[in-house]
Amino acid sequence: MLTRWSDRDRMFGTTDLLRSRLNRLFTDFDRSCGYGPGWKTAESMPKTNLYDNGDTFEIRAEVPGMAKEDIHVKIQGNSLEISGTRKSNAPEGYSGQRKERVALTFSRSFTLSSEVDAEKVEASLENGILVLTLPKSEAAKPKQITIH
Amino acid sequence: MSERTELTKREATGPTLPHLVQAVAPAVDIFENEDEILLHADMPGVLKDDISVDIDNGRLSLSGTRRLETTGAANWEEFGEVEYQRTFSVPQTIDVNKVNAKLKDGVLKLHLPKSEASKARQIDIQ
Structure with missing residues (x-):
């Protein structure tokens, strides 16, 4: 049984990784919303x-x-x-090519x-x-x- | 028992994730007139020294890192440390030496003047 310690060790390592990822999940989700094109609700x-x-x-x-x-x-x-x-800060005399900042x-x-x-x-x-x-x-x- | 020490050791070093900074694309406005192309990019909280603008072979890349120093307990946090990153293709007619950038109120304003040779010219018929 002692020879199996390293296997268990590896398993715990993976579980820890998963757990820390899950802990970060909600903060990451909150942060990602509103950034970038496609998610307009928070803008x-x-x-x-x-x-x-x-x-x-x-x-x-x-x-x-x-x-x-x-x-x-x-x-x-x-x-x-x-x-x-x-x-809107469109300067005078310019034509708009792209408008993302509303x-x-x-x-x-x-x-x-x-x-x-x-x-x-x-x-x-x-x-x-x-x-x-x-x-x-x-x-x-x-x-x-x-x-x- | 030696195996056991190995177990505890692994757990101590653990899979600590590196401090990741999220990369996002800043919102931009692009304007153009006869003389120049004007680019406005939202980069709230980024300091002047943390912004880099590179033009290389027709590619313009903007990058700015925002650092946040926080104190106290966060009740909520909707924005954090972030790296604004975006790449554009710029026409070769841009005079790279005359490009200038300003930062005001968290907005990067980039002036990209067109080179003299590329400007539209009216040809008089003689």
């Missing part, structure tokens, strides 16, 4: 990421070709709305898991990525309890 809205840093939320959104005047962010309690427009108007709303301090929200736009830093309101922040 009418910018893709976003939400990170929870404990004290703050951080939202990032892909907004290529939009200037800061084109984007509006509204916050009320724990709901957040990002809206914006991308104008002009769009979008509005996307989020419900955050806790209230945020609307006064202290920071927004920045860099290289076509909108970054919002939303500090949680005092009541929602995690607190360290000292033991007496």
Whole structure:
């Protein structure tokens, strides 16, 4: 039976590989949607990421070709709305050969898991990525309890 | 027992997958007028230094890598680190030396001027 250890070993290796592939399946699927031609459903809205840093939320959104005047962010309690427009930027005097970057108007709303301090929200736009830093309101922040 | 150590060792090194960066084709607009071809490509989050534009033998290849530094727990993530990659055929009439590129708001704007010799010319009849 001991001679079979290497076989079992190989089998475990394969199972592990399969398991890690399966673990990645959903993230990969999420990421692949909306990219590339053929999958149009997600393209009418910018893709976003939400990170929870404990004290703050951080939202990032892909907004290529939009200037800061084109984007509006509204916050009320724990709901957040990002809206914006991308104008068609066809330059004058050119004929279009290919048009994949559509002009769009979008509005996307989020419900955050806790209230945020609307006064202290920071927004920045860099290289076509909108970054919002939303500090949680005092009541929602995690607190360290000292033991007496 | 020596076989057993081999088993544990294999498991430790395990089949760890390399950190894969997904390659996607950026959306592009292509415009043309008498003097040049203009190409706009969406590359949100890509820095200027991470973009390369190569023209070689009538093939134009764009490539840009986006790095994301994240902190905290991701509640959801719809985009990640990505490599934008796309190749086009460009006509030989493009003056390769005069090509210039700009990056603004995550959009790469590439100007491909046509060479003087290839421009349409009206011939006057004498």
